[in-house]
Amino acid sequence: MLRALDELDLSSKCIEQGFPYEGYDYYTGNGQLLYGGNSPTIEGYPACNGISRRKLHQILLDAAIESGTTISMGTTVLSLEEKENSVLVELTNGYIGSYDLVIGSDGANSTMRKMLFGQHKNVYSELGVWRYTLPKPKDIVKGAFYYGENTKAGLIPMSEDEMYLLVTSHEPTTARFPEEQLHNILKQRIEEFGGIIAELSEQITNPFAVVYRPIYTSFLEGQWYKGRVLLIGDAAHTTSPHLGQGAAITIEDAVVLASILKQDLTLEESFEIFMKQRYERCKLVVENSDQLIEWELLGWKKSLPENVNVVKFIIDSLIELNKPIMNESLIG
Numbered sequence: 001m002l003r004a005l006d007e008l009d010l011s012s013k014c015i016e017q018g019f020p021y022e023g024y025d026y027y028t029g030n031g032q033l034l035y036g037g038n039s040p041t042i043e044g045y046p047a048c049n050g051i052s053r054r055k056l057h058q059i060l061l062d063a064a065i066e067s068g069t070t071i072s073m074g075t076t077v078l079s080l081e082e083k084e085n086s087v088l089v090e091l092t093n094g095y096i097g098s099y100d101l102v103i104g105s106d107g108a109n110s111t112m113r114k115m116l117f118g119q120h121k122n123v124y125s126e127l128g129v130w131r132y133t134l135p136k137p138k139d140i141v142k143g144a145f146y147y148g149e150n151t152k153a154g155l156i157p158m159s160e161d162e163m164y165l166l167v168t169s170h171e172p173t174t175a176r177f178p179e180e181q182l183h184n185i186l187k188q189r190i191e192e193f194g195g196i197i198a199e200l201s202e203q204i205t206n207p208f209a210v211v212y213r214p215i216y217t218s219f220l221e222g223q224w225y226k227g228r229v230l231l232i233g234d235a236a237h238t239t240s241p242h243l244g245q246g247a248a249i250t251i252e253d254a255v256v257l258a259s260i261l262k263q264d265l266t267l268e269e270s271f272e273i274f275m276k277q278r279y280e281r282c283k284l285v286v287e288n289s290d291q292l293i294e295w296e297l298l299g300w301k302k303s304l305p306e307n308v309n310v311v312k313f314i315i316d317s318l319i320e321l322n323k324p325i326m327n328e329s330l331i332g
């Protein structure tokens with residue numbers, strides 16, 4: 001992600017306000033080290049940079065405002081009407097505007113996707129993800145994952161003082177948990193762990209500070225555009241946190257699109273090049289993350305094939321993603 005943020009001159013701000021680190025240690029649930037190397041790096045960048053969502057959003061929002069972008073909050077698209085050389089957009093606040101290009105970046109449950117392509121089903125993975133922000137002990141300078149018998153726990157640094165506990169667990173349905181019980185349910189999910197995870201469990205006391213999400217994934221096959229309207233981000237490719245790349249490929253989509261639009265091309269040509277640049281890379285993130293979900297569930301059912309090496313698969317995926325974002329031969 002830092003490489004894409006660099007195109008917007010925002011990577012150093014994100015590093016300053018975040019926590020750069022060298023990668024992850026992978027452990028079994030009882031604390032036996034599986035792999036303690038660093039994550040693959042790109043020259044000039046730290047392998048990883050943890051940052052809170054709030055800080056990242058503020059950095060992006062400030063930059064958007066500084067660039068002169070007009071932002072209208074609390075409204076949404078009511079209708080899109082394709083004209084010969086434009087799209088007429090009507091918003092729920094009564095605003096009507098005519099545009100050369102409309103970008104739908106409205107997330108996993110995209111309304112724009114529905115408007116363009118009709119119903120598209122996100123697939124429930126049977127996995128839930130839990131997060132809880134905690135003070136970071138000074139000696140935690142890397143991320144860590146603990147592969148337990150029934151759940152996975154992880155520690156992700158976000159700043160000098162903060163980290164979050166990440167837990168994935170098998171949740172057969174998407175039924176909502178009682179909000180005031182979320183801390184107790186999270187503690188139950190990690191009760192198999194000893195060591196640092198057990199120590200941290202003591203600090204999980206506020207149910208309203210628990211962030212729980214059922215994991216849905218989806219990939220829009222074929223084109224992500226119709227006429228002059230293009231989908232980017234989760235609207236086109238919703239992935240799980242297993243490779244930590246969902247926001248990264250979303251920001252890449254925007255940066256790559258901007259760079260293509262600077263060329264002297266028709267919109268149709270620009271969209272075709274965009275699809276060539278983005279389709280396989282985003283598909284790899286979604287498919288490899290889906291694979292990790294499948295293996296995680298198989299592991300908990302004690303039926304993971306012996307030849308599966310999860311850590312190697314993660315590292316190989318990251319090496320592949322470290323290749324240049326733009327394939328220059330596909331431009332113009």
Ligand SMILES: Cc1cc2nc3c(=O)[nH]c(=O)nc-3n(C[C@H](O)[C@H](O)[C@H](O)COP(=O)(O)OP(=O)(O)OC[C@H]3O[C@@H](n4cnc5c(N)ncnc54)[C@H](O)[C@@H]3O)c2cc1C
Pocket residue numbers: 075076077105106107108109110111112129213232233234235239240241244245246247248249250
């Ligand atoms: C638990 C969890 C952990 C994650 N961890 C990571 C990670 O470590 N690293 C990483 O890179 N990614 C991670 N991701 C993925 C990342 O959050 C998403 O991939 C990313 O936010 C997608 O960005 P987006 O702009 O496409 O969609 P969103 O971030 O979902 O933004 C869509 C925006 O559109 C707005 N919107 C929606 N519908 C409408 C509408 N009809 N009209 C107007 N506005 C609308 C929403 O309010 C929202 O502001 C994680 C995701 C989850 C669920």
